[in-house]
Amino acid sequence: MSIEVGERKVYVLRIGHRPERDKRVTTHVGLVARAFGADGVVIGDVIDEKVVSKIKGICEKWGRKSFYVISGVNSMKYARKWKDRGGIIVHLTMYGLHIDDVIDYIRRDPRDILVVVGASKVPRFFYDIADFNVAIGHQPHSEVAALAIFLDRLFEGRELHFIFSDAKICIEPSPKGKKVTMCDRKGEGQEYQ
């Protein structure tokens, strides 16, 4: 349960993961966290090495080997520790305040952010401990979509241009084809790490 200290970190805590049915959705949560600029994903309460290994495999190939991935961490303890260390907690829930009404406050706050994304039933604890319960619209949809939109608003769209300097392979944008190249680390865009 390591939480790095440094410039502002954004970690994602995925709660309520059920290995038998959530493998793909939780993997998508992890991959969105990585691709959209978060620093790590923590899968709470259950161990799922398959999901961890899938996400780490993507980091190995596409870059961000320092992206933090772990499963089986006690969610409530982790959230409490995050707060004790001075971080804030943003819980994504359709019942919360609309993202458009709170994102500017969250973006300006320099503290580390733990973004909590749940499955269907989220314990009361997380509504209470969260500094912000944030709704990505007030309709039922998807924790994967909610996380993507939250990080996209947080980073103001810049995350879709991040270049990961330790990537082994890269994509050359193409109108029709699939062009994958060995990375020369010379791509345009913001170098992320």
Added chain:
Amino acid sequence: MSIEVGERKVYVLRIGHRPERDKRVTTHVGLVARAFGADGVVIGDVIDEKVVSKIKGICEKWGRKSFYVISGVNSMKYARKWKDRGGIIVHLTMYGLHIDDVIDYIRRDPRDILVVVGASKVPRFFYDIADFNVAIGHQPHSEVAALAIFLDRLFEGRELHFIFSDAKICIEPSPKGKKVTMCDRKGEGQEYQ
């Protein structure tokens, strides 16, 4: 295989669905399509009544009973028919052109849009028939996230404020709690249908 004619329609075609492992991801694709302002979701090539029924159940309760949901439609025939009827096709793929470079053209085009989202292997056919192969960044992540960001950019964030006039229940935004009310259809925001 009905395609309604009228003002600009946005439909989502989900290809490569495997009922045994994609049930939740495809359900999320359908719910994102509904919540983010698309007009329907078509699950290609395989019948999955469970997923269809889950999405329809959400429409029944949260509104948009006219949202079109079907499974088992031949994907390639559907795409060809869409084009024959004058619509355009946008295929979301990490290999395509960056969304920031093409979204303005797509938004200004008045024609109906079929947004194609695939699983891991997408037949060459869809790269070729697409008017735009669009990358939501060039990193591997999630078709659910890709669809959400695409629709969010297309509707310029307005979709997160849509009010569905036939909703039975609505959420009252809350900083800590869960407030669900019977809809009085008086909410703020744009009335969507």
